[in-house]
Amino acid sequence: MNISVELTLSPLQDDYEPAIIDFIKKMRNYGFRVMETPLSTQVYGDYDEVMELLTEEIKNAFEAIDRGLIHIKIVKSDRSDYAADF
Numbered sequence: 725m726n727i728s729v730e731l732t733l734s735p736l737q738d739d740y741e742p743a744i745i746d747f748i749k750k751m752r753n754y755g756f757r758v759m760e761t762p763l764s765t766q767v768y769g770d771y772d773e774v775m776e777l778l779t780e781e782i783k784n785a786f787e788a789i790d791r792g793l794i795h796i797k798i799v800k801s802d803r804s805d806y807a808a809d810f
Contacts, residue, residue: 725800726768726770726771726802727768727798727800728768728799729768729774729798730797731764731766732794733747734794734795735789735791735792736792737789740792743788743789746788747765748765751767751777754777756769757804759804768802769802778796782794
């Protein structure tokens with residue numbers, strides 16, 4: 725089963741950019757389709773594989789910051805080819 729995941733990592737500290745950049749770079753290294761916007765990162769792929777990746781990398785990201793949160797949206801389908809029609 726394919727899924728689409730939208731993630732927003734928000735370190736609650738002054739020096740937040742390095743943690744976000746590191747998180748995104750790690751997402752790219754797994755071979756999934758990854759798309760970035762100014763507000764979020766989207767990952768597309770097989771449910772089991774993506775969830776395994778997220779479990780590991782969210783833990784790593786939280787260990788690298790003092791305080792923070794992550795917003796996650798998961799859609800049951802591959803929406804990587806979505807284009808607005810308006």
